[in-house]
């Protein structure tokens with residue numbers, strides 16, 4: 173669980189989920205409490221996510237986020253921040269099922285974390301749904317960076333997507349990613 177020495181709900185403007193783009197983050201006044209508090213949240217959640225995934229380096233820091241063109245979703249329970257989802261477009265070379273390589277710029281799931289104590293309660297799904305609504309993209313159209321076994325289980329449980337194609341980079345795409353007849357949305 174991620175508690176902070178400031179009240180979390182006011183940062184979320186009365187909503188359960190806060191969505192913030194890197195551009196919106198950059199535009200927050202430099203010395204504002206909002207920027208300082210969001211900085212603390214993003215850095216802490218990013219650190220916990222890297223630990224949970226056993227990553228050699230932290231993927232989500234304020235420094236990396238503000239220099240990017242990505243979107244973050246944060247969720248709270250009225251007291252603590254319980255999860256983070258980060259998405260963004262990446263230029264990738266992806267192999268389809270026939271081993272044909274495609275240069276593409278898909279929307280990607282870049283970092284996804286729910287506090288251990290709160291996992292398996294639907295919080296990840298609520299974060300993911302916020303991203304689906306915001307992007308208007310179906311789950312099978314995302315490329316996923318370094319999916320963990322829990323993320324693979326999450327995709328199978330919530331979207332019925334089980335088979336996936338590991339790529340030559342750290343990304344994975346699920347069945348139907350390249351299927352022109354599968355719905356875009």
Ligand code: ACO
Nearest residue numbers: 283284285286291292293294295296297319320325326329
């Ligand atoms: N063990 C195995 N599967 C799990 C676990 C777990 N501890 N937690 C969640 N799952 C999967 C299961 O399929 C589970 O369904 P089940 O309980 O019926 O088996 C399903 O997710 C639960 O769905 P939600 O409750 O909506 O998801 P949750 O709030 O747990 O969030 C998440 C899912 C973000 C993957 C979370 O488990 C987590 O933070 N895990 C640790 C970090 C991680 O692996 N992040 C994804 C890395 S990939 C990336 O970031 C691009």
